[in-house]
Amino acid sequence: MMKPVYILSATAISPQHSFDPAGFLQPVMSSDNNKLFVQDPDYTKFINPVAIRRMSRLIKMGISTGMKSLQDAGITTPDSIITGTGRGSMNDTEHFLTDMIRMNEEALNPTFFIQSTYNSINGWLAMQTKCTGYNQTFVHRGFSFEWALMDAQMLLNEAAQPTTILAGCFDELTDDYFLVKSKVDYWKKSPVNSLELLNNIQTKGTIAGEGVAFFTLSNERHNASCAITAIKMLQNAEAEEISQAVNEILTQSKLSPADIDLVITGRNGDAAREYIYDAALKNIPEDTTIVSFKHLCGEYDTSTGFALWLANLIAAGKEIPGICITRQGTNGILKNIILINHYILNSVSIILLQIPQ
Amino acid sequence: MEDLKVTLKQQIIESLNLQGMKPEDIDDNAPLFGEGLGLDSIDSLELMVLLERNYGIKIEDAREGRKVLSSVQSMADYIGEHRKI
Secondary structure (H helix, E strand, C coil): CCCCEEEEEEEEECCCCCCCHHHCCCCCCCCCCCECCCCCCCHHHCCCHHHHCCCCHHHHHHHHHHHHHHHHHCCCCCCEEEEECCCCCHHHHHHHHHHHHHCCCCCCCHHHHHHHCCCHHHHHHHHHHCCCCCEEEECCHHHHHHHHHHHHHHHHHHCCCCCEEEEEEEECCCHHHHHHHHCCCCECCCCCCHHHHHHCCCCCCECECCEEEEEEEECCCCCCCCEEEEEEEEECCCHHHHHHHHHHHHHHCCCCHHHCCEEEECCCCCHHHHHHHHHHCCCCCCCCEEEECHHHHCECCCCHHHHHHHHHHHHCCCCCCHHHEEECCCCCCCCEEEEEEEECCCEEEEEEEECCC | CHHHHHHHHHHHHHHHCCCCCCHHHCCCCCCCECCCCCECHHHHHHHHHHHHHHHCCCCCCHHHHHHHCCCHHHHHHHHHHHCCC
């Protein structure tokens, strides 16, 4: 069994007001066009004004979120930087590819190319923090962030010394990406108000989103309010396998379904994927509180990052916003949280979080 | 030549995203790299792309490129002599 991975700080830029946790999801933001874009904070507080002029939106989001996470944890230089992204900087990639066609593969801007690479944000963060340690970006579609977390978990488990890792995820939404994926039925055919998404599960598809989340992780507790104790991933799993996987993760952690105080689900309003959550929640008692989040951030490859940020804040004592509660259970002392998420094409992840007592 | 320099400064500002800067803020003879505008090596590549796209000029020799890109004046002089479009 893996040792706990303590979350020393969590920061997110999302379609909600999340960068400053003082305004925890207030006011709640929504959209009516099946797209949720992030609320941009003031990036100049975290990035050198000379460097910022060349950066695309996602790069600015990634650096600011990563730097703020470290700042909140009181860390200047982490031992490692590990991230996950499903698509990297889409905007730069689209610019670069469009220019290739327009300019007949000649006279191409270097900036778009450099920033279109998946590990560009890691490079910037390493330079800014002077981190010369292990630096890795996982690009595995709906499991990108989960693999980054698992890699961090293994490194922290093996470390003989106190170690800190900056782990994060980033994905951005562009109009072209939305258009392309609408052709393969990712999104709902008719416009849906995002806050009504979970009341619209009669039809297929969901709404698109984007976001960045970074976490400072450690093998030492310090003042962490939450720890990751288990991570499991399932690809193309049948309902019964998902249900079994939840039981397995609980059994391995010497817990029963009744020990779970809060379930966070990635329900996304897609009628074709509801069975995943029905299966996952099969053995969870009726009085357990269930929270959902995709009506707040939309669907994207690394939305688990937003869910983990939300879980960490709830674990730290923030009141669960009513807009997130799908089922209000019995209020008790919060000890165990299970996070169940899936991404289009059936990537299902289960993460167990425990609050150090 | 004066019109060319103003156009060139505008193109540099747009290409390098020099936020808050206007053509009149750039001195014709001030160095573009180091002390002047403080541009870096990636900017020099962007300026080479600018010359190729807007004036059909390809600079193959790095030493020549360094001389051409030293200031707006040197860029304008070179464009005046070598432009193809």
